[in-house]
Amino acid sequence: MANIKLPKIEELSKIDHKPPQNGWMDTPAEFKQGMYCYGAKGKNLSAVDFPNARDWSPDDKDWKLPENWKEIVLEGMKERLGKYRSFHIFMDICVRCGACADKCHFFLGGGDPKNMPVLRAELLRSIYRKYFTASGKMLGKVAGARELTEDVLKELWYYYYQCTECRRCSLFCPYGIDQAEITMIGRELLNLLGLNTDWISGPVANCFIKGNHLGLEPHAIKNNIDFMLDDIETITGIKIEPTFNRKGAEILFVTPSGDLFGDPGIYTCMGYLMLFHELGLDYTWSTYASEGGNFGFFTSMEMAKRLNSKIYAEAKRLGVKWILGGECGHMWRIINQYMDTWNGPADFLEEPVSPITGTRFENAKATKMVHIIEFVADLIKHGKLKFDPGRNDQFKVTFHDSCNTARGMGIFEEPRYIIKNVCNNFYEMPENTIRERTFCCGSGSGLNAGENMELRMRGGLPRANAVRYVHERHGVNLLANVCAIDRAALPALMDYWVPGVKVAGVHELLGNALIMKGEKERTTDLRGDALPGKEGNEDA
Amino acid sequence: MSGIILLGAVSYLLFRRFYIPQVRYISLTSDYFPLFLIIGIALSGILMRYFIKVDIVSAKELIMGLLTFSPRIPEGIGVIFYIHLFLVCALFAYFPFSKLVHMAGVFLSPTRNLANNSRMKRHVNPWNYPVKVHTYEEYEDDFRGKMKTAEIPVEKE
Ligand code: SF4
Ligand code: SF4
Numbered sequence: 001m002a003n004i005k006l007p008k009i010e011e012l013s014k015i016d017h018k019p020p021q022n023g024w025m026d027t028p029a030e031f032k033q034g035m036y037c038y039g040a041k042g043k044n045l046s047a048v049d050f051p052n053a054r055d056w057s058p059d060d061k062d063w064k065l066p067e068n069w070k071e072i073v074l075e076g077m078k079e080r081l082g083k084y085r086s087f088h089i090f091m092d093i094c095v096r097c098g099a100c101a102d103k104c105h106f107f108l109g110g111g112d113p114k115n116m117p118v119l120r121a122e123l124l125r126s127i128y129r130k131y132f133t134a135s136g137k138m139l140g141k142v143a144g145a146r147e148l149t150e151d152v153l154k155e156l157w158y159y160y161y162q163c164t165e166c167r168r169c170s171l172f173c174p175y176g177i178d179q180a181e182i183t184m185i186g187r188e189l190l191n192l193l194g195l196n197t198d199w200i201s202g203p204v205a206n207c208f209i210k211g212n213h214l215g216l217e218p219h220a221i222k223n224n225i226d227f228m229l230d231d232i233e234t235i236t237g238i239k240i241e242p243t244f245n246r247k248g249a250e251i252l253f254v255t256p257s258g259d260l261f262g263d264p265g266i267y268t269c270m271g272y273l274m275l276f277h278e279l280g281l282d283y284t285w286s287t288y289a290s291e292g293g294n295f296g297f298f299t300s301m302e303m304a305k306r307l308n309s310k311i312y313a314e315a316k317r318l319g320v321k322w323i324l325g326g327e328c329g330h331m332w333r334i335i336n337q338y339m340d341t342w343n344g345p346a347d348f349l350e351e352p353v354s355p356i357t358g359t360r361f362e363n364a365k366a367t368k369m370v371h372i373i374e375f376v377a378d379l380i381k382h383g384k385l386k387f388d389p390g391r392n393d394q395f396k397v398t399f400h401d402s403c404n405t406a407r408g409m410g411i412f413e414e415p416r417y418i419i420k421n422v423c424n425n426f427y428e429m430p431e432n433t434i435r436e437r438t439f440c441c442g443s444g445s446g447l448n449a450g451e452n453m454e455l456r457m458r459g460g461l462p463r464a465n466a467v468r469y470v471h472e473r474h475g476v477n478l479l480a481n482v483c484a485i486d487r488a489a490l491p492a493l494m495d496y497w498v499p500g501v502k503v504a505g506v507h508e509l510l511g512n513a514l515i516m517k518g519e520k521e522r523t524t525d526l527r528g529d530a531l532p533g534k535e536g537n538e539d540a
Numbered sequence: 541m542s543g544i545i546l547l548g549a550v551s552y553l554l555f556r557r558f559y560i561p562q563v564r565y566i567s568l569t570s571d572y573f574p575l576f577l578i579i580g581i582a583l584s585g586i587l588m589r590y591f592i593k594v595d596i597v598s599a600k601e602l603i604m605g606l607l608t609f610s611p612r613i614p615e616g617i618g619v620i621f622y623i624h625l626f627l628v629c630a631l632f633a634y635f636p637f638s639k640l641v642h643m644a645g646v647f648l649s650p651t652r653n654l655a656n657n658s659r660m661k662r663h664v665n666p667w668n669y670p671v672k673v674h675t676y677e678e679y680e681d682d683f684r685g686k687m688k689t690a691e692i693p694v695e696k697e
Contacts (some may be wrong), residue, residue, distance in 0.1 A: 017562070018561055019561055019562060019564075019565035023565075024565065024566075049672065083667060085650055086650045086651070089648055089649060089650065090649075093648075093649070095571070096563070096566045096567055096568065096571050097563075098560065098562055098563035098566060101562045101563070101566070102562070113562065113565055113566075116562060116566065118566050119565075119566055122566065135570075142568075142569045142570075143568070143569070143570060144568040144569075144570065170651055175649045175652070176649040176650075176651035176652040177649065177651075178651045181651075208674050209674060209679075209682070210679075211679060217683055217686055218683050218686055218687045218690060218692050219686045219687070219689060219690035219692070222690045222692065223690075244692045244693075245687075245692050245693050246693065247693070287683075287687070287692060288676050288679050288680075302671055305671050306671045306672060306673050306674075309671070309673045310673070310674075310676075313673070313675070313676060314676065317676055335659070336656075336658060336659055337658055338658075340658065340659070340662055340663070341658070341662075341663050341664070341665045341668065342665075342668065344662060345662055362660065363659055363660050364659045364660070365659075365660045365661070366658070366659060366660055366661055366662045367658075367659045369659070409656065409659075410656060
């Protein structure tokens, strides 16, 4: 990481969107430092019984592929064409109209034509045509077909780990072709050859054995939360005592482990802890199901299912009634789209009912898992929470819709509703960069590593531009979100493109504003910074 | 008139394929072929209507003959009509094999025709299969000591 330098802003801002003279099939992929991640380590692949486990680097000429690698890929493709209607249709129907071309943040911020969603798909589609369609077999290149060679495989790897599976392209495609789905399958095929990245396979192995991506062992989880509790006590004077792995609790709470470690995730977590305490919620944490996120999803469907299974298994073991989920992006894509189908039916749970308001969450009737944003919006609607929004007056806030909760499942209003209740200053970014048209943070789908920082800064440029707009116009200094990857990835993006803008989860803002029974007069926010008007008399 | 509109529309489609550099870059032969075909049809149609007049009565005779399965070749139709007819036939023959059939994709695409209700309603996957998981028991075996020290409840003492 140390030897991969991130170019200066001036250099990165020069973007050429003109494609080269040569056709794309005749332009082999050039691996640019800073645009890709390290290769997976053998020990992490074998921890989850993945094939071709070995230490490997994309910089090497020899990728140590198995003898029959081509057969494996083509067999894998055949199997998936049969299994996934989406994949099969998306391989067939693109008309290369180009409507998606300038919608991908990686193309907008980088200019590499193979980052146009349509070409990203063509990389795989050309192989599909060659081996699975009559015209491709007969006409070859004229019909857009090409041989699967080692160079083609490397190209696939390079560009399928330059897609954040954000689905923005699909929104603009007249056919709804979803490159995210194609990327998922592409990555599955690569994983058949052990071609994962270090940044994804490490967390996957951790999560499988230890229960969470960060590899926090049970006592470490408890310790981290204890630190937060100490801080909460210092700030509010209130002592909170949450429970872990407690049988018979009404609710199991699952959140991404990013909330348990590091700034600014922990402030969001403090918000959860304060909220649950104030409500007197009968809930428990779990150290076994201590991960809401799922890097397995960036590997293969099967791996995602293996990791996801812990949530229901733990809910069953503890005998809870339903599950509450924290702020996360891809975690919710999985809960929304796959969890019940993979690991359900959750017939040992009850249809979720808010114990405070009595609201029945019919939208989660099958999965039995409620998003904390829905849960809290309902509380506010029923007037169950008291806020002092003035305690967020140091912030001018804008909201970044995470691709997965916004495009992936349709949560648009709830987070805004909460923010407007707990903050006095809220400004929207331009229309075509929010809600279902939101721009990706540029680091999703397991790309938030350090060694590919240039890729991340380029991919995040459209988002950063929208933030800069409200920063310059309204003085926005806080980018709120409901996603742990955002909280991990956006600070670097802001520091690079829009210095002066901080990043926070919605529940950090809620924690700041929440008036708790018996609290002392607060002088600082959850970060320990002096509240407006209280400067100079902090006691901490 | 309709022929001219058609010609205009198709020429626009062709023009953008050549002119917008990104679109040109992604285009395949199969993207140009139907456009040229349609241009050919429109051109020959316009020629017939305004310039090389074709005897419409004989042309109708030919088509009716074909439709009633008793083909006759009337006199005086002119080569241009046959060119037009050939191109139209080619388009019809090509249609089902080409990207033009992607029109149907608008309705078939799963991202367009599936309801976003999978949290509310259970959808069963016919080929869902059991996978290897790391069970709670295995987890507790790994960490029992540490859990007990941290006063986290365990199943087995
Ligand atoms: S918008 Fe859809 S049909 Fe058009 S080029 Fe992109 S993927 Fe293909
Ligand atoms: S899913 Fe997102 S990152 Fe991937 S090609 Fe589409 S717009 Fe680009």
